[in-house]
Amino acid sequence: MIANQKSILELQQHTGVNVNRCYQCGKCSAGCQLADEMDFPPSMVMHMLQTRDEELFQQLLNSKTIWLCVSCQNCIERCPMSIDIPQIMDYLREKSAGEHKINHQSRDIVAFHRAFLDSIKYTGRLYEIGLIAGYKTRTFHLTQDVKLAPKMYAKGKLPLVPEMIKGTRNIKGIFSKTKI
Amino acid sequence: MKKLGFYPGCSLKGSSSEYAQSVLAVAKAFDIELEEINDWNCCGATAAHNMNKELALSLSTRILALAEKQGFEEVVVPCAACYNRLTVTQHELNKDEALKQRVSDIIEMPISGNLQILNVMQLIDKYVADRLEQKVTTPFGHKVACYYGCLLVRPHNILKFDRLEDPQSMDILMKRSGAEPIEWGFKTECCGAGFSVSRTDVVAKLSGNIVKDAADRGAEAIIVACPMCQSNLDMRRPQINEYLKQKINISVIYITQAIGLAVGLSPKEVGLQKHFVPVKIG
Ligand code: SF4
Ligand code: SF4
Numbered sequence: 001m002i003a004n005q006k007s008i009l010e011l012q013q014h015t016g017v018n019v020n021r022c023y024q025c026g027k028c029s030a031g032c033q034l035a036d037e038m039d040f041p042p043s044m045v046m047h048m049l050q051t052r053d054e055e056l057f058q059q060l061l062n063s064k065t066i067w068l069c070v071s072c073q074n075c076i077e078r079c080p081m082s083i084d085i086p087q088i089m090d091y092l093r094e095k096s097a098g099e100h101k102i103n104h105q106s107r108d109i110v111a112f113h114r115a116f117l118d119s120i121k122y123t124g125r126l127y128e129i130g131l132i133a134g135y136k137t138r139t140f141h142l143t144q145d146v147k148l149a150p151k152m153y154a155k156g157k158l159p160l161v162p163e164m165i166k167g168t169r170n171i172k173g174i175f176s177k178t179k180i
Numbered sequence: 181m182k183k184l185g186f187y188p189g190c191s192l193k194g195s196s197s198e199y200a201q202s203v204l205a206v207a208k209a210f211d212i213e214l215e216e217i218n219d220w221n222c223c224g225a226t227a228a229h230n231m232n233k234e235l236a237l238s239l240s241t242r243i244l245a246l247a248e249k250q251g252f253e254e255v256v257v258p259c260a261a262c263y264n265r266l267t268v269t270q271h272e273l274n275k276d277e278a279l280k281q282r283v284s285d286i287i288e289m290p291i292s293g294n295l296q297i298l299n300v301m302q303l304i305d306k307y308v309a310d311r312l313e314q315k316v317t318t319p320f321g322h323k324v325a326c327y328y329g330c331l332l333v334r335p336h337n338i339l340k341f342d343r344l345e346d347p348q349s350m351d352i353l354m355k356r357s358g359a360e361p362i363e364w365g366f367k368t369e370c371c372g373a374g375f376s377v378s379r380t381d382v383v384a385k386l387s388g389n390i391v392k393d394a395a396d397r398g399a400e401a402i403i404v405a406c407p408m409c410q411s412n413l414d415m416r417r418p419q420i421n422e423y424l425k426q427k428i429n430i431s432v433i434y435i436t437q438a439i440g441l442a443v444g445l446s447p448k449e450v451g452l453q454k455h456f457v458p459v460k461i462g
Binding site for chain 2: 037067068074076077090093097109112116120124125132144151152155163166167170171173177178
């Protein structure tokens with residue numbers, strides 16, 4: 001067995017998706033609205049997995065594709081074989097983050113996710129000002145959207161104080177128990 | 181008075197407060213009481229399920245468990261993204277007992293998995309639609325583009341809500357409110373979802389294509405049922421117009437705002453003044 005089979009076997013076990021069932025018709029890529037921003041469109045992802053080549057697998061973990069996929073589920077709905085590509089993307093993202101292989105051009109996207117999760121971890125809910133502050137300190141995009149926040153506030157769309165839930169200990173417990 | 185559980189989700193408490201306001205106002209106009217789930221938390225949205233599947237499942241399950249504990253059989257979830265997360269989570273738990281047990285241990289609460297989770301259109305279909313036409317006092321006499329987005333209809337095998345490529349539920353409700361829904365091609369295309377901040381350029385492009393098609397086909401408003409769709413199409417209009425290199429003024433209003441106006445609620449009562457692109461119809 002080639003050494004690289006292992007990654008694909010693990011992927012198939014975790015997602016329940018058999019990558020061999022894809023016959024490369026390309027419908028997923030044709031319907032994916034993010035495909036032209038991606039380095040590998042979804043059908044290409046399937047093809048790369050089918051080769052069972054470890055190097056290509058590593059390229060996927062390091063790709064822009066996995067972070068650009070918005071899980072809109074269009075590909076699976078249109079796929080003649082109902083292949084669950086969004087599930088594969090979820091798996092690859094979690095693995096990429098866990099193994100510190102995040103594509104450096106996708107760091108803003110991941111920084112946003114992390115800032116979002118931090119906000120939930122401490123208050124139980126999303127605190128939008130905290131989210132933006134967290135995102136800005138992570139990315140140094142300090143001046144982005146500076147005009148938007150005051151407008152939102154004026155329209156009553158931006159509470160200044162976070163809503164703390166009572167069960168924040170429970171939420172922290174959930175975070176610590178699920179940490180990868 | 182009919183009483184149902186209510187999961188507003190974070191955006192309805194902040195950037196999309198007018199959605200919550202209009203949902204509650206319409207419910208009240210039809211004698212439905214929506215009671216918030218006690219101590220609810222964020223469902224984790226895109227961030228949790230992109231980064232950690234177990235975390236995403238646990239955050240959503242805590243909400244479901246709290247709703248069960250409060251004795252609700254039905255819970256209304258107006259945000260399409262939350263609706264999707266909660267429904268998919270319940271489905272995953274119900275098909276895998278071991279997973280259900282593990283998640284229940286993580287959240288330290290029991291979960292039966294028997295809740296009825298309703299999106300806003302399902303709420304209206306079930307409890308309002310019959311009485312809607314007779315209650316309309318000011319028909320919503322405008323051409324509208326009903327925009328469903330992705331998360332309300334997909335994945336179909338789990339949500340089992342409406343047709344995939346050309347859904348109808350919102351169009352039917354708008355017709356009953358006196359509007360004229362247009363035929364167009366972007367009903368379920370993606371608006372750019374959670375990329376509003378981290379990839380504003382992607383949102384400008386995807387949302388721009390949606391806004392442009394609706395306007396080109398003569399719609400006077402885009403009707404939505406998701407805070408993420410609304411804020412991408414509305415709050416990001418400066419970036420959209422820059423991408424399109426033309427100024428499009430079409431407003432983006434929630435289905436509950438449109439229905440509210442049709443049954444005689446004031447623009448203020450449904451929070452129309454909170455939109456960024458001014459709403460000139462009503
Ligand atoms: S639509 Fe399905 S079968 Fe066709 S290329 Fe994509 S994954 Fe493969
Ligand atoms: S789920 Fe991801 S890969 Fe599939 S169509 Fe949507 S964005 Fe593209």
